[in-house]
Amino acid sequence: PVTTPLTDYTRSGANRYGTPAEMNSVVQELTLTQDKAFTQTIDRGNFDDTMMSISAASWMSEEIKGVVIPTLEKYAADKWIREAGRVEGISAKPTKTTVVEAFLNGMQAMTDKYVPNEERYLYITAEMLKAVMLADEFVKADKLAEKAMSKGVIGELAGAKVVVLPTGYLPADAYGFLARKDSILLPKKISTFKPHTNPPGIDGWLVEGRVYYDAFVLGAKADGVWALRSE
Numbered sequence: 001p002v003t004t005p006l007t008d009y010t011r012s013g014a015n016r017y018g019t020p021a022e023m024n025s026v027v028q029e030l031t032l033t034q035d036k037a038f039t040q041t042i043d044r045g046n047f048d049d050t051m052m053s054i055s056a057a058s059w060m061s062e063e064i065k066g067v068v069i070p071t072l073e074k075y076a077a078d079k080w081i082r083e084a085g086r087v088e089g090i091s092a093k094p095t096k097t098t099v100v101e102a103f104l105n106g107m108q109a110m111t112d113k114y115v116p117n118e119e120r121y122l123y124i125t126a127e128m129l130k131a132v133m134l135a136d137e138f139v140k141a142d143k144l145a146e147k148a149m150s151k152g153v154i155g156e157l158a159g160a161k162v163v164v165l166p167t168g169y170l171p172a173d174a175y176g177f178l179a180r181k182d183s184i185l186l187p188k189k190i191s192t193f194k195p196h197t198n199p200p201g202i203d204g205w206l207v208e209g210r211v212y213y214d215a216f217v218l219g220a221k222a223d224g225v226w227a228l229r230s231e
Helices: 044-049 056-082 099-112 126-134 136-140 219-224
Strands: 034-043 086-090 120-125 153-157 160-165 174-180 188-197 204-213 225-230
Touching: 034 044, 034 056, 044 204, 056 174, 056 188, 056 204, 056 225, 086 099, 099 120, 099 126, 099 174, 099 225, 120 126, 126 160, 174 219, 219 225
Parallel strands: 086 225, 120 160
Antiparallel strands: 034 204, 120 174, 153 160, 174 225, 188 204
């Protein structure tokens, strides 16, 4: 929705609050582009020869955890960084001397754009987490992992919930990003995983999976996404 500026209240006349106008809205169309699939067979003979240690369900579980989820999350992190409302370029990789100040710059940039403090998340690599925890300023900042946090969150830094990502999730020249929860999307329209027992032509199982998804930064709330990367 498009907001309206404040006006002076007039203590006489018909339109004391100002001249009313109908509420307008801006629609952002988002098109999903990622339609991925996987398939695998498990022959009953191989299943028996391995003492039934490789079931269709266990293989599919490993595929989802080890391939599907990392693929989605890596794609999303890259997309959110590229579409961030502000990208701060730096000349060198942050060190324990510069890393805390770099991420605090992001907090300031979001606050200066009137982004609410609540539900801010700082996504950093394990390498950057190490630099943060070795930083001299760290003893003055919010301590990580002092209290129980939600899944995937290891603590807080200056009010932002810290989520650690594998280094390979981010582009080579990116070191982390801040995002408010309502500024980013990772919609999955189709998420189907199914094993078939004794399908035609196979004595055993056929495992299939499909995910139809994409990742976006909402244009109207792009100021709620800030990224740190090399110039």
